[in-house]
Every structure is written in C-alpha cells, then in structure tokens.
Amino acid sequence: MQARRQAASGMMSYLLGQAMVALCLIGVGSCMAHGSRLTGFVALIFILIAGLELLQGFARTGVLLGKLRHAAARVTVFVTQKQAQLHGRRNIDPDFGEIRFDHVDFTWHAERPPVLRDCDLVIGRGQHIAIIGPSGAGKSSLVSLLLKVVSPTRGRLMIDDHGYEEFDTKALRRQVAWLSQTTHIFTDTIRNNLCLDGLAHSDDKLWRVLTQAGLADTVKALPEGLDDWVGEGGRTLSGGEGRRLALARILLSDAPIVLLDEPTAGLDAETEQQFFRTLNDVTAGRTLIMVLHRLTGVEKLDSVWKLSDGQLSAISTF
Structure with missing residues (x-):
C-alpha cells in the first residue's frame, strides 16, 4: 500500500514538473515571438526553478501523509475499543x-x-x-x-x-x-x-x-x-x-x-x-x-x- 502511494506521488510530481517545463517553453516562445525583453525570459526561468523545487517535496509529503493516516487509524482503533475489553x-x-x-x-x-x-x-x-x-x-x-x-x-x-x-x-x-x-x-x-x-x-x-x-x-x-x-x-x-x-x-x-x-x-x-x-x-x-x-x-x-x-x-x- 505504501509503495503504491509512493509510486503515485512520484508520478504526479513528474507529470506536474513536465507540465511546468512545457508552460515555460511556451512562455519563452511567446516572448520571442512578440519581441519581449530578456528580463521576461529570465523571470520565466526563475519561476520554473522555484516551481520545480516546490514539486520535489510532493512525493515525500504524499508518502508521509499516507503513513500518518495509517498511524492515526490505528490510534482510532485503540481509542474506540470498548473499555470493558x-x-x-x-x-x-x-x-x-x-x-x-x-x-x-x-x-x-x-x-x-x-x-x-x-x-x-x-x-x-x-x-x-x-x-x-x-x-x-x-x-x-x-x-x-x-x-x-x-x-x-x-x-x-x-x-x-x-x-x-x-x-x-x-x-x-x-x-x-x-x-x-x-x-x-x-x-x-x-x-x-x-x-x-x-x-x-x-x-x-x-x-x-x-x-x-x-x-x-x-x-x-x-x-x-x-x-x-x-x-x-x-x-x-x-x-x-x-x-x-x-x-x-x-x-x-x-x-x-x-x-x-x-x-x-x-x-x-x-x-x-x-x-x-x-x-x-x-x-x-x-x-x-x-x-x-x-x-x-x-x-x-x-x-x-x-x-x-x-x-x-x-x-x-x-
């Protein structure tokens, strides 16, 4: 179960990263087509880097969330047990x-x-x-x-x-x-x-x-x-x-x-x-x-x- 969650989180991070690269390339192409200044191109590069750094933690966060939910479920089982038991x-x-x-x-x-x-x-x-x-x-x-x-x-x-x-x-x-x-x-x-x-x-x-x-x-x-x-x-x-x-x-x-x-x-x-x-x-x-x-x-x-x-x-x- 944890392995599946990790794989799914990794795949999502990869797809989002590729999407951001594609959007950045589209933006660069648009800047060049309209003769925009170099500053616009540099700004897009910085946005790409910041976005990729943000996505790097997604896979690990997804796995940790799964573990936390699993642990919380066990605690809930204990708390809800009948006291007589x-x-x-x-x-x-x-x-x-x-x-x-x-x-x-x-x-x-x-x-x-x-x-x-x-x-x-x-x-x-x-x-x-x-x-x-x-x-x-x-x-x-x-x-x-x-x-x-x-x-x-x-x-x-x-x-x-x-x-x-x-x-x-x-x-x-x-x-x-x-x-x-x-x-x-x-x-x-x-x-x-x-x-x-x-x-x-x-x-x-x-x-x-x-x-x-x-x-x-x-x-x-x-x-x-x-x-x-x-x-x-x-x-x-x-x-x-x-x-x-x-x-x-x-x-x-x-x-x-x-x-x-x-x-x-x-x-x-x-x-x-x-x-x-x-x-x-x-x-x-x-x-x-x-x-x-x-x-x-x-x-x-x-x-x-x-x-x-x-x-x-x-x-x-x-």
Whole structure:
C-alpha cells in the first residue's frame, strides 16, 4: 500500500514538473515571438526553478501523509475499543502460568482482511520462544495484543484460565518488560534513563546491567559516569550505544515476562551474539518472547514459530 502511494506521488510530481517545463517553453516562445525583453525570459526561468523545487517535496509529503493516516487509524482503533475489553478488574498474579492464543483473529480495519488469522499458540511459564517473520507479517499486531493495546477481533487471548479482558491493563503491563523497535533516549543522565521505573536502584545493579548490555566501558569513559548527561534524543551516544542503553533498561526490570521486539536492531553481529548469550542467562526462569526477523543461532529457545501471511506455525522445538 505504501509503495503504491509512493509510486503515485512520484508520478504526479513528474507529470506536474513536465507540465511546468512545457508552460515555460511556451512562455519563452511567446516572448520571442512578440519581441519581449530578456528580463521576461529570465523571470520565466526563475519561476520554473522555484516551481520545480516546490514539486520535489510532493512525493515525500504524499508518502508521509499516507503513513500518518495509517498511524492515526490505528490510534482510532485503540481509542474506540470498548473499555470493558481493555480494562478488567482482576489484578494479575505475578506467578501466573501460561499465555495462550486461542483461535485469535485480529484486524485494524473492519473492512479489510485480518492481519492475524486463527492463531493458536501456548507459551508456558518460564519458556523462551521466538516468533520470526518478515516485515508486514503481523508481528507488531501480535505484540500489541500481548501488551493489551488492542483486543482480538475473534478468539481469546488468555493467561491460565482467564481471558486478557478480565485483567486490569496497568497491572498486566507491570508484569511485562518490553523493548520496542524504536529506542527513545531522554535528555537526562544515564542513571535516570535507566531508572524509568522510578525506583532507586543501587549503582552496583546499574553497572551490572550495563555490563550485560555491553555498555559499561562506554559509560565508565564518560566524565561523570552514571551521572553524565545524555543530549537531546541521545545525540551524545551512537545509535548502537543508545540501543544498548535501552537493552540495559530491560535487564534492570524484574518483570516475569520479557517481550523483545527486534531487540538487537542497530547492533553489530558480535555485540548481537554477545547480548543473546547474556540474555539466555539473565532471563532464566522468566518467560521470554522475542519477535525477530531472523535468528543468530546462539539463542537458547524452547520453540520457534514462524508468522507468515497472518498465521503462526511451529518450525522448531528444542
């Protein structure tokens, strides 16, 4: 859909540009035919240049508008969801067992085909699983369901014998340590960027998770260490360093469920494998759900599932 919009916007910009060139040539011909001064010709050239510069942004603007409308539609789906579906009254037990998808369908738009279709999946307490699939396969929708941002269109998402709709949303999310594909670094210190939960974690614990995330040496080299200021949007850190800082946040959490959406995006291959080796150890006994494009081969997993065309299928069990 986005590719079609980009192609249409590009074609429109091209046609308008050619039309402006044609009009300018007609104008130049008219000036010459009527013996007009050179100033008229120069003015037309400037008009052509200004018009072409204006048109250059049309294609990009059209694509951005399409993305904005798509994002707004998703927000609208969330806002218009029935409150009973999103806010239950049951407080979640921190020692709850399995998570189960029971013939789950989901669509963002009622008039379009489901993004997820008849998904059946059981994740036992303490299991480590990976869900792999290409972009557009429905992985982000599956994450949204797990975080109770949206509810199934059909079927049920359950914890033990209780539906997701029965649980208080805030209570449920407190049991999930989530790392999204987009890393946000706040204009604050390293320490405060780690302690987003509002708890006063000890320096030893902060250094431990920084070491596990492969960022300790970088932070130690900073003039103020943990209290060094991170610039706006994390501009004092590289992209990979910012990602590792976000990984350290997740490792700092004691939540029983760890949900990682492309956790090593932006990391080099060596750091990626090092992180997964560490993850195998620090998440022992906790439920780990990873949504990935591919596997590195060093993950210790109980099962691997492929999400393709909105459907889940088991491809490996260890």
